[in-house]
Amino acid sequence: MKTELAPNWWQTAGVVAEKTAAAHRDLGLRGVASRIFHRAAAPIVKWGAITFFERALDGLHAGSGSPAAPGVFIRQLTESDLDRMLDGGDPDQDAGSLERRFRRRDRAFGAIDTTGRICHVRWVSTTRVHIPEIDRDIVMHPRQAYFYNGYTRHDARRRGIDGLVRRALFETLRSEGLTSVCSYVRTDNVAGLRAASRWQRPAGTISYVAIRGRKPIVMRSSTIGLPTLENVCCSF
Numbered sequence: 001m002k003t004e005l006a007p008n009w010w011q012t013a014g015v016v017a018e019k020t021a022a023a024h025r026d027l028g029l030r031g032v033a034s035r036i037f038h039r040a041a042a043p044i045v046k047w048g049a050i051t052f053f054e055r056a057l058d059g060l061h062a063g064s065g066s067p068a069a070p071g072v073f074i075r076q077l078t079e080s081d082l083d084r085m086l087d088g089g090d091p092d093q094d095a096g097s098l099e100r101r102f103r104r105r106d107r108a109f110g111a112i113d114t115t116g117r118i119c120h121v122r123w124v125s126t127t128r129v130h131i132p133e134i135d136r137d138i139v140m141h142p143r144q145a146y147f148y149n150g151y152t153r154h155d156a157r158r159r160g161i162d163g164l165v166r167r168a169l170f171e172t173l174r175s176e177g178l179t180s181v182c183s184y185v186r187t188d189n190v191a192g193l194r195a196a197s198r199w200q201r202p203a204g205t206i207s208y209v210a211i212r213g214r215k216p217i218v219m220r221s222s223t224i225g226l227p228t229l230e231n232v233c234c235s236f
Contacts, residue, residue: 044211044212045209045210045211045212046208046209046210046216047207047208047209047210048133048186048187048188048207048208049186049187049205049206049207049208050131050133050134050184050185050186050187050205050206050208051184051185051187051193051196051202051204051205052182052183052184052202052203052204052205052206052226052227053182053183053184053185053196053197053199053200053201053202053203054180054181054182054200054201054203054227055170055180055181055182055199055200055201056179056180057170057173057174057178057179057180057181058179069111069113069159069160069161069164070114071113071114072111072112072113072114072119072159072161072164073111073112074109074110074111074112074164074165074168074169075109075110075112076107076108076109076110077108077109077110077118077121078102079099079102081108081110081118082095082098082099084110084117084118085098085108085110085118085121086098087117087118088110088117088118088119088120088121088153089110089118089121089151089153090121090149090151093149101123104125104127105127106123106124106125106127106129107123107124107125108121108122108123108124109121109122109123109124109165109168109169109172110122111152111156111161111164111165113156117153118153119152119153119156119161120150120151120152120153120156120161120162120165121149121150121151122147122148122149122150122151122165122166122169123147123148123149123150124145124146124147124148124169124173125140125145125146125148126140126144126145126146126178127139127140128140128230129146129148130232131184131229133186133208133216134206134208134216134218134229135210135215135216135232136218136229136230136231136232137229137230137231137232138182138184138227138228138229139227139228139229139230140182140227140228141180141227141228143177143178143179143180144178144179144180144181144182144227145173145178145180145181145182146181146182146183146227147166147169147181147182147183148183148184150162150165150183162195163195163198163199166199167199169181170199181200182200182203182227183196183200187205203226203227204220204226205220206218206219206220206226206229207219207220
């Protein structure tokens with residue numbers, strides 16, 4: 001009787017190579033090396049830093065260079081779009097986590113490409129959202145919004161879609177009476193830092209370290225403009 005062969009090794013190698021190349025494009029060589037080192041040390045210690053960004057919605061033109069991607073349009077998404085969000089959004093998010101966000105009244109905005117597929121998803125909250133790196137909640141001030149979990153499908157990157165979504169959200173939130181928007185990026189995410197810097201100003205950096213799964217120790221290496229952070233007290 002013949003023994004079934006495992007999947008072709010070159011197919012597996014191809015997938016690994018593709019993921020490695022994508023990580024290098026998104027994070028840079030330093031970022032990839034940092035992620036590898038952090039994963040190896042994760043059972044014992046986790047550490048890193050996150051930088052917060054802010055933008056005042058003061059009526060000034062919300063654009064900052066990125067041209068509109070031809071044929072792409074932006075709209076608010078609903079729970080009826082859940083399957084499409086799983087297809088075109090962050091692959092690390094499952095249906096349950098997205099449903100919980102809708103239940104707590106966070107809003108999702110998507111970029112739709114010329115084929116009708118979602119190619120970018122970005123979430124917005126005006127209440128509070130958990131930040132897993134530091135195990136704290138970010139709590140919004142009145143008329144302040146928070147961007148999180150922005151993700152562009154790999155094959156749709158470098159087309160100005162991230163900027164298109166940000167511009168649309170700035171204008172939408174300003175029309176609703178909000179006055180500022182904040183977000184954060186891990187400091188080992190080179191591409192994310194670059195994108196955020198084009199549209200928002202750095203507001204402060206927080207370093208953290210967690211030993212053997214304990215609650216992270218937070219060190220504020222900069223305090224000017226940091227948002228309100230609280231220990232977790234609510235379950236969403």
